[in-house]
Amino acid sequence: MTTQEILAYVQQHPSGKVKVAVTDIDGVLRGKYIAAEKFSSIAEGRLGFCDVTFGWDMGDAAYDNVKFTGWHTGYPDALVKLDLNTFRKIPWENGTPFFLGDFVNEQDVAAYTCPRQLLRKVLSDTELQGFTPYFSQEFEWFNFIETPETAYQKGFQQLNPLSPGMFGYSILRGSLKNEYMSDLFDLLCKFGIPIEGLHTETGPGVYEAAIKYAPVMQAADQAVLFKTAVKEIAYKHGLMATFMAKISEHLPGCSGHVHQSLWDKGSRYNLFYEQKDPHKMSDLMKSYIAGQLYCLPQILPMIAPTVNSYKRLVEGAWAPTTLTWGIDNRTVALRALPGHSKTTRLETRVVGADTNPYLALSACLAAGLYGVKHKMKLEKEATTGNGYKDLSNGVLPFNLHDATQMMKQSAVAKELFGDQFVEHFTLTREWEWKQFAKVVTDWELKRYFEII
Structure with a gap:
């Protein structure tokens, strides 16, 4: 219009x-x-x-x-x-x-300080190099038969999930509260957030949605609006939706995987695809992956921004812990999905559902471009089998404090996003850590109250 x-x-x-x-x-x-x-x-x-x-x-x-x-x-x-x-x-x-x-x-x-403007800056740098980035973020989230009032009254404990048990990709569970699932699909599309897929995921009341690929700024807008729109639609059905990275140590976490590829200026050719390569991966894609492997530990708070984020990044919980890449391997940090000229892409699996999409997409794109700019070689072989056991390239920081200190001191982070942004953002993450550190948790009371 x-x-x-x-x-x-x-x-x-x-x-x-x-x-x-x-x-x-x-x-x-x-x-x-x-x-x-x-x-x-x-x-x-x-x-x-x-x-x-x-x-x-x-x-x-x-x-x-x-x-x-x-x-x-x-x-x-x-x-x-x-x-x-x-x-x-x-x-x-x-x-x-x-x-x-x-x-x-x-x-x-x-x-x-503006996250949307930071993505504009990274996009501008990308376009100057002659690339058009196409991205999409997919989300997992829990749904509860609760209202803000009842959740507060219960202290956010013993909440009633939309459906019981573990039942991923369930046609049966998709029929339960189908009016909610149908509203999500239909209303989100009408709101300019085209959904390619929507299904139950493993866990009580868990859904997963894949948003259609788009130019990176449009993709970020869609992802930001998706999270709030889902919450608003849930309210209409007497439900609450949460995008916390981890709601229980007994359940899988909620991801916000980022899919990405670079195209030419006219958006005609996927520059990640190379027909002559054994894996159909171009040198550009390999450098992009190498850049992310190098940069991710130094910018991790942008894709794991909360104390809770690191409860998801644990072994055996469908989220990565090691700096690894592989081909169609869901145990690694970077899952390459080569094949067709239109669909060849990279999936960054470190990203959680609790992220700010503008920052998450900025981090993925800038880190990948760092590898392209410096013509980095993907010297590490693809991980086959269990990525949790492949420690050859190191591991991710274990908590928000350590990740924040690494980013705060990183010359690479400042090169990618500017000194002022890095200073402001890492100070906000230090604040977040301090708010957590002074709280007495339920775990501490159960662990120490009687015995100590």
Whole structure:
């Protein structure tokens, strides 16, 4: 739709309002409704939005360790530029118009804290090298027959799952609460998030969805909106959806695998494909994989951003622990999927469902391009068999603290994303770790209360 068509839709919509949103550093959508009349005046201008968006954590606790904003700045308004290309109609809100925005200054220079703008920067670098990146993120998540009120009342313990038991790829379980699964598929597609597949995954009340491949910025927008849209649709059915990486030590975690490939400028040729190679993998793809193997330990908090992320990255739980790659091997960090000229791609399996998609996709793309830029060779042979036992290239950091310190000190991370972003982001991860470190957990009470 043209700008004039969008403005006409907004003005004619019976609700008289527009929903706008931005993402914070954790990938949480922060937004509000604005009147249609006000929207018309700022559609191609700027909107004031409190910069506390990057001054607090996902629980609205104000950081005391970042420079960008805080009590020392008075939390002024920042400028948000709406991206009219993100226009959508919210089907579960009677077609209410919706837009995403970016944080910028008065000269339209990106705010270094803005995740969407970071991906724009990485995309720009990619295009300068003559590549068009196509990406997709797939998600697993748990669904519970709960509301926010009941979950809080239960202390988030003993929640009632949508379905009992372990039953992945179940046609039978897909029939249970089928109106919810059907709504997910239909409403997400109407909201501009095309779903290629939706099925039950192993675990009580677990679903998995694959989002259709798209240019990387569109793919990130779709992934960010997918997570919130699923939660909103779940509310409509009296359910709660969670994208936590790990809800129980007894159950598999929830992944957010990233699929990726590089194409030529015209999006005609998949540059990861090489017919003459024994594995149909081009030298470009091999360098891209080598770059990720090298960079991942140094930028891991961008794809494993929470304390909980590292509870998923344990041996035997369908998530990688080693710096490995293999061909169609689900025990490694990087799963190469060569074959057809249209479908040859790389799947980065380290990524969890709890990620900020803008940061996760930025990390994967920038790390891969690092290998391409430096003409890195994929010297390590593909892992065959159990990737958990292949320690030849090292292992991933074991917790958020260690991963954050590695990124904070990494010259590579600063080269890829800039000093200011790395400083701000790692400070937010240090804050996250400190919030966890001071809490007395249920495990400690059960372990020590009587015996010690």
